[in-house]
Amino acid sequence: MRLRAEYAVGPDHRFLANLDMMHVMERALRRADVPYRLSEGFNPHIRISMGTVLPVGIWGKQEFFDLELAAMDLDTFMKRMNRVLPPGIEVKACRSLGTGAPALMNSxxxxxxxxxxxxxxxxxxxxxxxxxxxxxxxxxxxxxxxxxxxxxxxxxxxxxxxxxxxxxxxxxxxxxxxxxxxxxxxxxxxxxxxxxxxxxxxxxxxxxxxxxxxxxxxxxxxxx
Amino acid sequence: MKDKLFRDILPRVTKPIRYVGAELNAIRKNWSQSQVKMALAFPDVYEIGMAHIGSKILYGLVNEESPHLVERVFTPWPDMEQVMREEGVQLYSLESFTPLERFDVIGFSLQYELSITNVLNMLDLAGIPLLASHRREGHPLIIGGGPVAFNPEPFADFFDALLIGEGEELLLEFLSCLHDNRERGRQERLTRTAALEGVYVPSGYRVDYKPDGRLADMKPVSTAYPAMVRKRLVADLDTAYYPAQPIVPYMEIVHDRAVLEVMRGCQRACRFCHAGTVYRPVRERSVAVLKEQADAQLKSTGYDEISLASLSTLDYSGVSELVRDLVRTYGERGIGVSLPSLRVDAFSIELANEVRKVRKTTLTLAPEAGTQRLRDVINKNVTDEDLFKAVEAAFSSGWNSVKLYFMLGLPTETEADLDGVLALLARVKAIGQQHSRRLVEIRASLACFVPKAHTPFQWSPQNTISQLEEKRRYLTRRKIKNIKLSFHNSRTSMLEGVMARGDRRLNQVILRAWQKGCKFDGWTEHFNYDRWMEAFRECDMDPEFYVYRQRDYDELLPWDFIDTGVYKAYLSQEDQLADAALTTADCRQAGCLDCGICPDFGVSLDVKEGKADATAG
The missing domain is CATH 3.30.70 (Alpha-Beta Plaits)
Structure with a gap:
C-alpha cells in the first residue's frame, strides 16, 4: 500500500537538513518495525518520498512524506512511529493513497x-x-x-x-x-x-x- | 544560553546541527544529583568525534553505570569559533548547554597527535588556562586518554592527569577517587588519583636533559607518584560494558552505522604498528554476545548497516559465523554488514562476497610494501601469492575496483621496493583485465611511514621530507596508465613524527604554534607547516632532532616510563630481526613469543571461538 503521513517538526529540530530528516524517518521506520518496501538492486533503500523540504533554520507544523509498505493499520502505524521518533518530531495524521495518486511535489x-x-x-x-x-x-x-x-x-x-x-x-x-x-x-x-x-x-x-x-x-x- | 544560540549564533554558521545535541539516545542526567560532572571532549568536529567507539563506550558507561555524569563537546569549526568569540559565547556541552568551566573534569580523547592544537583552542574557548600550572582551585581538572597518551610527554604541561590504556575501569575509579576526595585541594586530589594504576600526573615528575638534548633522567618528585605508569586493560570483553543504545546523530557522520567491537588488540605483530603493541593482548568477544549486541543496537538506533570493528576483523575467530548469521537475520530488511578492512587473502574475499549480497562495499587491501623483502622487514606476513589470489578471487566474483594501501619510507626501503610497488600494481591490473570486460579501477594510497613510540621501529630515523618527495616523484614519473596514485602530505607526517616521539620540551612549541593560529592541523586546508616551523625557531627548538636521527638501544626514551606490558628487549629484538628481513610468526599459531604482556598482566590471549577456521586462511 501507499501511505501519506503528515508530521510536525518542533523548534528544537529547526537545524535539520532535508537529508537528516529523511534519515530520521528511515531509522524510525526500522525501529518501529514498519513493513516498508525496499527498492531493488545492490543498494536497496526504503521507498519513502519526502514530499516537503523544510529549509535549515525553520521548523514546521505540517510536513508530509509518502511511503510504500505492506498492508498495515494506519493507527498502528502512527502509534508505533510516535513511540520511536525523537521528542519534538511527531506523525500527526496519515491516510492510504491510491496507487495512481500524484506525488506530493507535483500537487x-x-x-x-x-x-x-x-x-x-x-x-x-x-x-x-x-x-x-x-x-x-x-x-x-x-x-x-x-x-x-x-x-x-x-x-x-x-x-x-x-x-x-x-x-x-x-x-x-x-x-x-x-x-x-x-x-x-x-x-x-x-x-x-x-x-x-x-x-x-x-x-x-x-x-x-x-x-x-x-x-x-x-x-x-x-x-x- | 540555548535561546541565544538558536536565535543569534547558529543561523550564522555552516552545519548548525553539529552544535545542538538532543539526538536520539543522548543521555541528559540530572546535574545536581550526579557526583562528578565530566565533559567528554573530542578535539575534532562533531561528525568525526561521533564515530569514535571509545567515546561511545565511556559516555554510556559513566552515564548508565555510575553516579557520575558525562556530557559531550566537540571542536567548533572555525566559522562557529569566530561567531562564538564575537558574541562572547563560551564553549558548552551538547546535553545541557552548560559552559565547560562549570564541569569538574574535562576529558580529552587523544586519537591523533596533531589534534593537540584543537585541545588548546577548546580550552581557550572555554575560558580555562591552557597550562596546568596556571589553573587554580575552581578550574576543572583537564585529563586526556587514548592511543596518543602512550607518549604523553609532548602534551604533559597542558594536562593535570593522563589516563593510560583502556579507560573502562580506570575512568570510573578516577572519577570516584575525585569524589571521595572532593573536600581536598586540587593538587592533593591529583596526588590521590596518581595512586591508581594507569594514572599519570605530569606535575609529579622531574625531567632532566643531557647537553646534546637527549633525555638524562625522569623521576617522580615524591613517592606519591609511581616510577612506572602501567597501562590498564580489560580482561574479558564479554563482560565489559558496551552501549546497547548508542546516540544516533541527525547529521551524517563518518561511519554512520551501528558498530560491533568484535575484538581488541591484534596478534599479527606488524613492526610499524602502534596499536598492535599498546592494545595487546588479543581479546575477543563471543559470537553469542555480539549477536545480542547487534540486535539491541539495531532496535535502539534503526541503522541500516552494522560494521564489525577491530584492528583486524578477518582474524576474529568467529568472523564467518557472525557475518553469515547477521546477513541471514537482517539482510531481508535491507540492513547490511560491513567489514572495515580486509586481510590480503582469498578467504577474506569469500567472506566479503557474503557481505556483498546485501550491500556493495569497496574492496580495500593493505599489502603495505611492494616487495617480499620489505614486507618481511615490517613483518607483514603477506606473500605476493596471497595478494594475487585475493585480487583474482575479487575480480572473478565481480568486483571492479580495488584500493591498495602502501607506506613510503619504511626502514631499509630502496628503489627496488618502489619498483616493487609499481610491478605489483601492474600485475593487479593485469589480473583485473583478465576477469573483467570493463576497465578495472585500481587506486593506490601511499602513506608516509612515521615511526611510533612502543614499536620495534621506535629507534629508527623517519625519512626526511625531501627523501619522501623524491620517492613520490620517482613513482609519479613511472605512473601506470589507469592506476590512480595518491600520497599523504610529507610535511604533516614529519610533524606527526615529531609529536609521536617527542619530549616535554615540545609543549612550549605547541603553545606557540597555537598562539600563531595553528588549529585543525589534521585538515589539509588548515595545516600550515611554515607557521609550525616559525614556532620551533622562536622556541629555539630543532624538530629534526626528534625524527631524523637513529637512536641507540640504550637511550632513555621519553615514553620509557609508560609500561605497555611489552618488554623493551622484545622490541629491540624485533628491530634486529627486521634489519635482517626475518619474520616473526603470529603468536596464536606459533606459540608465545615472550613479548611480556600476558604473564605481566596476568591475562592471556582470549580467543573465543577456537583457532580453527578464521585463521586458516
Missing part, C-alpha cells in the same frame, strides 16, 4: 510561513499593506537558475498580521513548487527590507502546505 503549490514579531500589530499592519500594494517584487533568483531575476509578487497570495497579546504573528501565504517558488529566505528578506528588522523577529516556522485550486485551499492529506 502542493502553496505554503504558509509564520513570523512572530515583538511589535504591535498596529505597527506592522501598514508595512504589510505597503508590500501588498507593490505591482512587482523583482529579486535575483537564488535557486538553480542563478543570474536570473524573478518576480515574487504574483506568488504572494496573502499577507496578514494576527494579534497575539504580547506581540504579533505575520502570516504569509505564498506560492511554492511550480511554476513560482517563493523561498522562505526570500520572504524573510522581503519583510526585513520593509522595516521589520531582523532583531524584532523572534521566531519563524512553516504553518502548513496546501493544494490551492482557485481560491480554495485544500489539505494534501485529504486531497489525493
Amino acid at each position: 502542493i503549490n502553496a505554503a504558509e510561513y509564520a513570523f512572530r514579531v515583538g511589535r504591535s500589530p498596529a505597527e506592522v499592519e501598514p508595512l504589510l499593506a505597503e508590500i501588498m500594494r507593490l505591482e512587482e517584487i523583482i529579486v535575483p533568483s537564488r535557486g538553480k537558475k542563478k543570474d536570473v531575476n524573478k518576480d515574487l509578487r504574483p506568488g504572494l497570495f496573502a499577507l496578514k498580521v494576527e494579534d497575539q497579546g504580547d506581540g504579533a504573528v505575520i502570516r504569509a501565504l505564498v506560492s511554492v513548487n511550480e511554476p513560482l517558488n517563493i523561498r522562505f529566505d526570500e520572504m524573510l528578506d522581503l519583510l526585513t527590507g520593509f522595516g521589520i528588522s531582523r532583531d524584532t523577529i523572534l521566531d519563524f516556522w512553516r504553518e502548513g502546505h496546501f493544494i490551492k485550486r482557485g481560491e480554495r485551499l485544500l489539505s494534501p492529506l485529504l486531497t489525493p
Whole structure:
C-alpha cells in the first residue's frame, strides 16, 4: 500500500537538513518495525518520498512524506512511529493513497510561513499593506537558475498580521513548487527590507502546505 | 544560553546541527544529583568525534553505570569559533548547554597527535588556562586518554592527569577517587588519583636533559607518584560494558552505522604498528554476545548497516559465523554488514562476497610494501601469492575496483621496493583485465611511514621530507596508465613524527604554534607547516632532532616510563630481526613469543571461538 503521513517538526529540530530528516524517518521506520518496501538492486533503500523540504533554520507544523509498505493499520502505524521518533518530531495524521495518486511535489503549490514579531500589530499592519500594494517584487533568483531575476509578487497570495497579546504573528501565504517558488529566505528578506528588522523577529516556522485550486485551499492529506 | 544560540549564533554558521545535541539516545542526567560532572571532549568536529567507539563506550558507561555524569563537546569549526568569540559565547556541552568551566573534569580523547592544537583552542574557548600550572582551585581538572597518551610527554604541561590504556575501569575509579576526595585541594586530589594504576600526573615528575638534548633522567618528585605508569586493560570483553543504545546523530557522520567491537588488540605483530603493541593482548568477544549486541543496537538506533570493528576483523575467530548469521537475520530488511578492512587473502574475499549480497562495499587491501623483502622487514606476513589470489578471487566474483594501501619510507626501503610497488600494481591490473570486460579501477594510497613510540621501529630515523618527495616523484614519473596514485602530505607526517616521539620540551612549541593560529592541523586546508616551523625557531627548538636521527638501544626514551606490558628487549629484538628481513610468526599459531604482556598482566590471549577456521586462511 501507499501511505501519506503528515508530521510536525518542533523548534528544537529547526537545524535539520532535508537529508537528516529523511534519515530520521528511515531509522524510525526500522525501529518501529514498519513493513516498508525496499527498492531493488545492490543498494536497496526504503521507498519513502519526502514530499516537503523544510529549509535549515525553520521548523514546521505540517510536513508530509509518502511511503510504500505492506498492508498495515494506519493507527498502528502512527502509534508505533510516535513511540520511536525523537521528542519534538511527531506523525500527526496519515491516510492510504491510491496507487495512481500524484506525488506530493507535483500537487502542493502553496505554503504558509509564520513570523512572530515583538511589535504591535498596529505597527506592522501598514508595512504589510505597503508590500501588498507593490505591482512587482523583482529579486535575483537564488535557486538553480542563478543570474536570473524573478518576480515574487504574483506568488504572494496573502499577507496578514494576527494579534497575539504580547506581540504579533505575520502570516504569509505564498506560492511554492511550480511554476513560482517563493523561498522562505526570500520572504524573510522581503519583510526585513520593509522595516521589520531582523532583531524584532523572534521566531519563524512553516504553518502548513496546501493544494490551492482557485481560491480554495485544500489539505494534501485529504486531497489525493 | 540555548535561546541565544538558536536565535543569534547558529543561523550564522555552516552545519548548525553539529552544535545542538538532543539526538536520539543522548543521555541528559540530572546535574545536581550526579557526583562528578565530566565533559567528554573530542578535539575534532562533531561528525568525526561521533564515530569514535571509545567515546561511545565511556559516555554510556559513566552515564548508565555510575553516579557520575558525562556530557559531550566537540571542536567548533572555525566559522562557529569566530561567531562564538564575537558574541562572547563560551564553549558548552551538547546535553545541557552548560559552559565547560562549570564541569569538574574535562576529558580529552587523544586519537591523533596533531589534534593537540584543537585541545588548546577548546580550552581557550572555554575560558580555562591552557597550562596546568596556571589553573587554580575552581578550574576543572583537564585529563586526556587514548592511543596518543602512550607518549604523553609532548602534551604533559597542558594536562593535570593522563589516563593510560583502556579507560573502562580506570575512568570510573578516577572519577570516584575525585569524589571521595572532593573536600581536598586540587593538587592533593591529583596526588590521590596518581595512586591508581594507569594514572599519570605530569606535575609529579622531574625531567632532566643531557647537553646534546637527549633525555638524562625522569623521576617522580615524591613517592606519591609511581616510577612506572602501567597501562590498564580489560580482561574479558564479554563482560565489559558496551552501549546497547548508542546516540544516533541527525547529521551524517563518518561511519554512520551501528558498530560491533568484535575484538581488541591484534596478534599479527606488524613492526610499524602502534596499536598492535599498546592494545595487546588479543581479546575477543563471543559470537553469542555480539549477536545480542547487534540486535539491541539495531532496535535502539534503526541503522541500516552494522560494521564489525577491530584492528583486524578477518582474524576474529568467529568472523564467518557472525557475518553469515547477521546477513541471514537482517539482510531481508535491507540492513547490511560491513567489514572495515580486509586481510590480503582469498578467504577474506569469500567472506566479503557474503557481505556483498546485501550491500556493495569497496574492496580495500593493505599489502603495505611492494616487495617480499620489505614486507618481511615490517613483518607483514603477506606473500605476493596471497595478494594475487585475493585480487583474482575479487575480480572473478565481480568486483571492479580495488584500493591498495602502501607506506613510503619504511626502514631499509630502496628503489627496488618502489619498483616493487609499481610491478605489483601492474600485475593487479593485469589480473583485473583478465576477469573483467570493463576497465578495472585500481587506486593506490601511499602513506608516509612515521615511526611510533612502543614499536620495534621506535629507534629508527623517519625519512626526511625531501627523501619522501623524491620517492613520490620517482613513482609519479613511472605512473601506470589507469592506476590512480595518491600520497599523504610529507610535511604533516614529519610533524606527526615529531609529536609521536617527542619530549616535554615540545609543549612550549605547541603553545606557540597555537598562539600563531595553528588549529585543525589534521585538515589539509588548515595545516600550515611554515607557521609550525616559525614556532620551533622562536622556541629555539630543532624538530629534526626528534625524527631524523637513529637512536641507540640504550637511550632513555621519553615514553620509557609508560609500561605497555611489552618488554623493551622484545622490541629491540624485533628491530634486529627486521634489519635482517626475518619474520616473526603470529603468536596464536606459533606459540608465545615472550613479548611480556600476558604473564605481566596476568591475562592471556582470549580467543573465543577456537583457532580453527578464521585463521586458516
